[in-house]
Structure formats: structure tokens, C-alpha cells
Amino acid sequence: MSVAVQRSIPRPRSADPVLTIQDFSVDYLGAVTTHAVRDVSLTLGRSEILGLAGESGCGKSTLAYGITRLLKPPALITSGHALFHSREGDTIDLSTLGGEDLRAFRGDKISMVFQGAMNSLNPVINVQAQIEDIFTTHRPEMSRKDRVRNCGDLLERVGVDRSRLKSYPHELSGGMRQRVMIAMAMALGPQVMIMDEPTTALDVVVQREILDEVTRLRGELGFAVLFITHDLPLLLEISDRIAVMKAGEIVELNSAYDLYTAPRSDYTKRLLASFPSLTGERGDFIRTGVADDRLTETEQEVQE
């Protein structure tokens, strides 16, 4: 990690990890066993935004589901641990949790914003009831009045007016639904949030607002984010560090600045070259018609 990046982010993070993933492997036991995640080791620092980049099918979502133990057969975790280090200094191995303990742990310590979160809200009950659910489950001692107040506070924190509490999901725009999902993930003040493609279905303007929101809330509340997406340019902007994943393995892990200016792996170089630059020259070959072999190359990569 370069000196420059440490200067721009005040806290030294590697010394104070909140989540340690060690030699994590996941297989899908189909007709042919697929090694979706292979020996991945990662450290997520406290209040760090760690980007996980990779193309479709590289195993990035499987890794996220594996950490939170949401995988179902035929997926099988074949090796490794995910260790959670709480603010109070305890270390919890997620693989030892089960049943009620695991249920209490999720949301409270680690929460998740799912891919296509816009469609993960229940269409037949209103927003308030869905957020309140979290409190009735995890904080049964909380009074009804407090619950309602908390729901409103949460919505306002993500930039949605509390008058929308009684709205049903179809009455909200895509961006608002996404904000509600983020509010729900933040409800219990988790120390880690895993965001799986949280802005993929949104247009650029709304995406920018959501990203700014996440960055702001991270600053206020100090949670760490594992941000998963195929959109490397986006990650370069918001992350402190970026892990590039390919075929289940992490091929490069570095600070965003170093990854962009001095990529070490060929795969990272190719990913970086694959998006057009808004203001620069990169991407010009579309108009001029050179470098056509690029298409076949990257496609084959996806297939592997």
C-alpha cells in the first residue's frame, strides 16, 4: 500500500481488521464439480470500502454468499473460515454459528444488500412493515413507538422522506427502492455491509446519488463495505482497496490508485483497457475500427 493512499485515509486499516477471510473455497457439486471460489484470503479493515471486481461467473457473488453462510446445496464450502472481529474485541468464526445464533448475527453484525435489491422488497406489504420486521425480530424489547420512529429515521438517513413509510414498493422509483434496501441493511448498525451489485439496474444519475450516499454514511457511521460489482471504473472511484477476481481466484489486490496506475496482472490490465474513457482517447477504436480482436478475447475469458 502506498504512502499516498495512507495519507488520504486517516486510519491504518490493516492493523484493525473487521473481517478476515482465510483460504475460502466453495464448490458447486453438479454433474461436474465447479470450483467457484478457490482459496480466497481477504482482510476487510474497519470502515474500509473494499471493492471486489470481476466478470460474470467469476465467483464474486458466491464468495459473498459464502461469507454470510447463505449458500445452499449443491454449493459446498470445502475449506476456509470467515472470522468476524467485533468492535468490542471478540472474534467470531462464522462457520461455528448455526440456527438462532446465526440468525441473530446476520443483520446485526454483517448485513447484505442483494443483487437486484429493487426486486427483493415484498410487493404486498408497505415499507414500514418491512423495516419494522427487522426490529421485531432482532430487538423484541423495543416499543412500538420507538420502532416507528426508528423506521422514519432510517429512511431519512438514506434520503427518503419519512412520509413514504406507508408506500408500497411499486409506488417508489428504482432508486428509492434501492435506498430502502440500504436503510434496511443499516437498521441494526452492522459493522460490515456486503453490497452485491447494488447499483447495476440503476441509471447513472441515480447510481451516483446512491454511491455518494454510501460514502457519506460510511463516514458517519464507520461501517466497512465489501462492494461487489463488474463495473471496475465505478470501484476505482469509491473503494479504498480493490480485489480483482477471475475464475474463483483473486488475481490482484491493491489500493485503488495503485491498481489503476500500476496494474500488475495481465488480467487487470485487460479489464482496465476494456472500458472507454469519458474524456480521454481510450475507446476511440470503435470509430476507427482497429483492435477488433478484443471482442473474441474477452468473450473466451467469460466462458472459462
Place this chain on the structure above:
Amino acid sequence: MTTLELRGVTKEYRIRGARGRDRKLLAVRDVSFTIESGRTVALVGQSGSGKSTIAKLLMQLERPTHGQILLDGAPIRRHGEGLREYRHRVQMVFQDPFASLNPFHSVGHHLRRPVQLHKRANTREEVDAAVRRLLERVRLTPTEQMAAKRPHELSGGQRQRVAIARALAPQPEMLVADEPVSMLDVSIRLGVLNLLAQLQREENLGVLYITHDLATARHFSDEILVMYKGEIVERGPADEVILNPQHPYTRTLAAAAPNPELRLAQRAPGGAQAEPGFGGAEHPHRSPG
């Protein structure tokens, strides 16, 4: 040379309310532009700005409330033989290759149908040859194996190339591409656009490229139209619009687009300032770091 022109087109939708409380939504307001053979026009704007309504109007899935659509200077035909003729000449590539291909049918079927329906080939041999040619053109080879596959066996980029081949099957002169790469991984977008640009040069197609991604719009098109709330607020040559945006909305769009060069320049050792003359830093929601 073929031209497809929108002249003062307005589209209103009626939103049904309680009795006597119907409202009107002006989805497209007095829009005029022309697409010519061999040129690409990009239509950019965020969700709900009316971009896709224009695609629907051009494909005759909706009718304009006011204004005209002209093909080669003549108002487009809306029925019978005239409509069929129009569909020979104007085709569309849809946004979502996961939804626009029928999972029940093979790739070959998806391409045979338009070839037959548009009478581009008659005998079985001719049809098969046409399908092979289409697959080669979008570089889905070996063609025999690809034609036998079903959509679920293909990657997103491959599916979208099938969708492009299908649109090219009737040998159109105009192509409307509604967000053709937004569902694909960032890393394969350029490849698909590159292919589209190459096919366009070969066929001298006129292309309307609808997108919210300014970076690809800039590199892929000759002219950019910026749409906001149903109106075109800015238009001009691609580089001009992106590098020197005039309308505040264009600046907002440009600032919202991921631009790591700018952002990382601010973080760089020595804290280099953002490039001057670009609206990135003016965005009101921008938070430091």
C-alpha cells in the same frame, strides 16, 4: 441514402385516475431529429426521460400524439404492406438479451424466422445459408454448433450478438439499439459495440443508439442528443457535447458517469487538481474522498 426523420413529435400518455381525475404525462415533447445512413445518433438521458418512448414510436409500437415520422421524406405507413415494408427497413436491438430470446427455441430458429418472414430467402438451402452468414457476421462460430444451441447455453455477450444478428436478418437500413450493452459486463461492452460499429460500416446502416452511458455514446456515435423530461435539451457532435457541455443537465450526467481518471487524480500523490473545464467537481452531491 436513407433518412428517418422525427418532425415535431409529441407523445402523451394518459394516466388513469379516479373518475374525472385522469392525468396526462408528456413523455416526449416536440422532438425533431434525423437519422441518416452510415451515421450514428446517440440519445442519452436518465431513466424516465423518454428515450425508450422514442424507440417505441420509431418501431411503431406507439403512435405519436402530434407530429410526424418520415422515412425518406414520406410519412411512414402504419398498416398492411406498407407497415411490412417499413419493418424490412427499420429494425431494433433490445436491451435485455436474457429476456428477448425465447428459451424454448434454438439460435438457428431465432435467425431463420426473420429470414423467412421477410422473404430474404426461399428454399431451405438458401435460408440455412443466410443463417450461417448471419452467425459468421456476428462471429458466432462454428456456425453449425452455434445454430443448434439454445439461449441458456450462451453468455450474455453471445446472446446479444444473436439479437444483433436477428435484427440484421431482414437486411434493414436503419437500426434502433435501445441500451444494447447495459445488461452486459463492463468488460465486454466495448467488444459488442465494436462489432455493431463494424457491421454498420459494412452495411452503411443508420443507427439510433439509446443509452445512459455517456462514455460509450461519445466513442460510438457521430452526434449526441441529450434528453431530459421528454425534451431534447442539447445536441451536437459527440465530442463537443461531452467535452464542452452547455446545458446544466448534460453537466449533471457527465458528472455522474464514473470517471476514475478524474477521481484518482484528486487522490494522487501531491494531490493534483481535477482537469479544468470538466463539470466533475461541480456536482452538488459530491462528497470528498
